[in-house]
Amino acid sequence: MRIAVINETSAADKNKDIVAALEGRGHDIINAGMKKTGAQPELTYIHTGLLAAMLLNLKRVDLVVGGCGTGQGFLNSVMQYPGVCCGLIQNPLDAWLFGQINGGNCISLALNFGYGWAGDINLKFIFDRLFSLEQFGLGYPPHRQESQQQSIRMLNEVSKATHRDFAEISAVLADPVIKPVLSYPGVAELLDIDAVKDSRIKKSLLSRK
Amino acid sequence: MRIAVINETSAADKNKDIVAALEGRGHDIINAGMKKTGAQPELTYIHTGLLAAMLLNLKRVDLVVGGCGTGQGFLNSVMQYPGVCCGLIQNPLDAWLFGQINGGNCISLALNFGYGWAGDINLKFIFDRLFSLEQFGLGYPPHRQESQQQSIRMLNEVSKATHRDFAEISAVLADPVIKPVLSYPGVAELLDIDAVKDSRIKKSLLSRK
Amino acid sequence: MRIAVINETSAADKNKDIVAALEGRGHDIINAGMKKTGAQPELTYIHTGLLAAMLLNLKRVDLVVGGCGTGQGFLNSVMQYPGVCCGLIQNPLDAWLFGQINGGNCISLALNFGYGWAGDINLKFIFDRLFSLEQFGLGYPPHRQESQQQSIRMLNEVSKATHRDFAEISAVLADPVIKPVLSYPGVAELLDIDAVKDSRIKKSLLSRK
Amino acid sequence: MRIAVINETSAADKNKDIVAALEGRGHDIINAGMKKTGAQPELTYIHTGLLAAMLLNLKRVDLVVGGCGTGQGFLNSVMQYPGVCCGLIQNPLDAWLFGQINGGNCISLALNFGYGWAGDINLKFIFDRLFSLEQFGLGYPPHRQESQQQSIRMLNEVSKATHRDFAEISAVLADPVIKPVLSYPGVAELLDIDAVKDSRIKKSLLSRK
Numbered sequence A, B, C, D: 001m002r003i004a005v006i007n008e009t010s011a012a013d014k015n016k017d018i019v020a021a022l023e024g025r026g027h028d029i030i031n032a033g034m035k036k037t038g039a040q041p042e043l044t045y046i047h048t049g050l051l052a053a054m055l056l057n058l059k060r061v062d063l064v065v066g067g068c069g070t071g072q073g074f075l076n077s078v079m080q081y082p083g084v085c086c087g088l089i090q091n092p093l094d095a096w097l098f099g100q101i102n103g104g105n106c107i108s109l110a111l112n113f114g115y116g117w118a119g120d121i122n123l124k125f126i127f128d129r130l131f132s133l134e135q136f137g138l139g140y141p142p143h144r145q146e147s148q149q150q151s152i153r154m155l156n157e158v159s160k161a162t163h164r165d166f167a168e169i170s171a172v173l174a175d176p177v178i179k180p181v182l183s184y185p186g187v188a189e190l191l192d193i194d195a196v197k198d199s200r201i202k203k204s205l206l207s208r209k
Helices: A009-022 A045-057 A072-078 A092-102 A119-130 A142-162 A166-172 A175-182 A187-191 A199-206 B009-022 B045-057 B072-078 B092-102 B119-130 B142-162 B166-172 B175-182 B187-191 B199-208 C009-022 C045-057 C072-078 C092-102 C119-130 C142-162 C166-172 C175-182 C187-191 C199-208 D009-022 D045-057 D072-078 D092-102 D119-130 D142-162 D166-172 D175-182 D187-191 D199-208
Strands: A002-005 A028-031 A063-068 A086-089 A106-110 B002-005 B028-031 B063-068 B086-089 B106-110 C002-005 C028-031 C063-068 C086-089 C106-110 D002-005 D028-031 D063-068 D086-089 D106-110
Touching (some): A009 A028, A009 A119, A045 A063, A045 A072, A045 A187, A045 B142, A063 A072, A072 A086, A072 A106, A072 B086, A072 B092, A072 B142, A086 A092, A086 B072, A092 C119, A106 A119, A119 C092, A119 C119, A175 A187, A175 B142, B002 B045, B009 B028, B009 B063, B045 B072, B045 B175, B045 B187, B063 B072, B072 B086, B072 B106, B092 B119, B119 D092, B119 D119, B166 B199, B175 B187, B175 B199, C002 C045, C045 C175, C045 C187, C045 D142, C063 C072, C072 C086, C072 D092, C072 D142, C086 D072, C092 D072, C106 C119, C142 D045, C142 D072, C142 D166, C166 D142, C175 C199, C175 D142, D002 D009, D009 D028, D045 D063, D045 D187, D063 D072, D072 D086, D072 D106, D092 D119, D175 D187
Parallel strands (some): A002 A063, A086 A106, B002 B028, B063 B106, B086 B106, C002 C063, D002 D028, D002 D063, D063 D106
16 A cells, blocks of 8 residues: 655654554555654645645545644645545544544544653554454444445545535645645655646646646 | 534434533534434434534534544544534543634534443533633644644635535535435424525525425 | 453443453453343452452462453452552553553453443454563563563562451451352352462461351 | 642653642642652652552541553552552543542542643643542442442452551561652651651651651
8 A cells, every 4th residue: 555644743753653653564655744843844734634635636645644733633624625534543443443434545643632652652553453454444333334335435425526626626725725735845756747647637736836 | 602413323322412411501502413323214424414514504503513433424524515624522632622723613523432431421521621612723732823723714715715615515415415414304494495695505405405 | 371351240241342352362261250230149349359369369360351330440449459460451552551561460441431332342452462562561661661670579569568468368358348259150169269278378268158 | 638749750740730730729739759750869659659658548638649651550559558549540531430439539640641732731621520529439320329339338448458557567668668758858747757646657657767
């Protein structure tokens, strides 16, 4: 799996813990956001939410691991975009249930709130459970599986119905939202806009550089 | 404050606990969703998310208290819509931090996961903290307040940029998503479509009845 | 390892979840307490604490898994006796840290409080972590290991200094505390008093039957 | 109420948060342990557990607020002594349930594990709930009250039956356990051994100075 780790500024000091917890699992890890709290250029959850959504919508990654101080800000930011299903994950059982029931493509971590001794080990335990699932979105408990799988499919349809498409979104986002993302070190290479197949999205993104 | 409580089927048996925990605070409580797990007609989180978003976007309520088994489903459902900021709330400190930092208009409760002895009392404690805030969205900790308040404003702008407007959304949502909501007992009175001032939304909603 | 599972009445309906979570690990599981809430004869945490302490002090088992509604009652009960180190364990990280830092011989589970959906799976995750430790009581974090290992040794010494020995305790405990334990189905076989080598303890226990 | 705050070394930097969270409630707060991690002389949970037990058994305080990195070490240490009922408290509902069900005289806080953003505010919320109880040890839920109150009374009796009395304990504890406590700055004044009425305890403590 191709996984992007994307940290905003307030909890960027925990970035190394996330990367360490993801390593050695055979996944391709892309450390796309901040690595140190307060470093320049700075990304808030407004920016990391957009970057996460871009990487998912352009199919540059399969899963995004983001977060912020409490996890709620990044969650609300990334959920503004189409094609995202994000869980707030604080412990191994959260991870297991979210993977099992919701089968999403994004997780938001609480990286300051509740993050003390062995917070790094908790991250390892979280990813152990998330990646131990045989199938994402199978459902739980068993008697609710069919209904839950149907809900996942409906949620995908709703997401398309309620959002503008990514070409439109890329065109209308305000400069202070999109410019810091497109100019962030490494993002151009990661997005690889020239290789974007959808000509409308490509044109739209190129116009914002 | 006008508050809607909206339960989906899997955790509807906890509806009475939520209502009890909200009572006696001087708020106007509207119990708009299911009251009993498995009752007919049944609403899933797909439906309660839409109902919540409708009530918020039509300004019928100021706050929605929703949830589901883990809280993640309702959260992902209601976040598909514009003008919603939703927190996953499991304990009093979550509530306080979400109100303080994110200042949202919707909370999603975990109503089966982690809900055991004194789950009802935990809800009381959660609302005690949420409603004790002098100001929603003030920010925390102090040195992050200005940045966080700016993020709230930007999130509002992003929400408008990325979503279709509510008239369009009401027009394009699939029947299995919108029909069960519009026909749910009590919803017509609550939405009061005839009184909707925005003529496009009004027309759109009337066309789906 | 030889492990006793000991439930008191208020959470005895979770007994089957504990046993299931412990199975298949190569340990010898002894289900010594209640199996059903409210069944007769009934054991409270006063009794399960004593039974746990007896099994540990007579070296009939290596580890006791107990608990009650919140876990605090059993914890306080079993900790009245010498030779017991008990952790209150609610999630996998608790288990890991307790095993790593305290290296105890007893855990107390919260079996009604916070016990909802997937509570049984949480138990599996807890035991996965507890039994994955290479060494109990190694210490964490690394720079605190030596100090923590010394504390464990001192705690053992304190336990001997502050408690009466088990022969005296067995002699002086009030009837309503010890009689329901000694007469509980299966306990006589498990304690196997005739085989107790310490003649004072043997004599003391025989006098209470 | 007279409350002692007693910190050991690993989490002593949180001492100021505890004291701040207890202030302004009309209680008499005695800050008896360490104030800074790693300061000299250093107390481990072995020492703070004994100090807590001494203050409770000599009736110098009504309640002890202690803790350590995870809370489990202090808990196991203080529980070695007679007359102590201690809860591991991590959130407001823990505090409420422990006060309501167990009605103890000591609480152990997790001060490194899970202690991140707003950890200080969590402490305030914890004490708000603990001190809002009309009566300690009333029981919860209602149908379990009588049984739980009886368990509290039996636990007191068990504690006397299983422990040596405090005079004996004071006499036999190893030097590395008791000496650092008796010589810790402020402890002599607090214990006020000359004023101890029980002549055996007085004599025993004087012999260890």
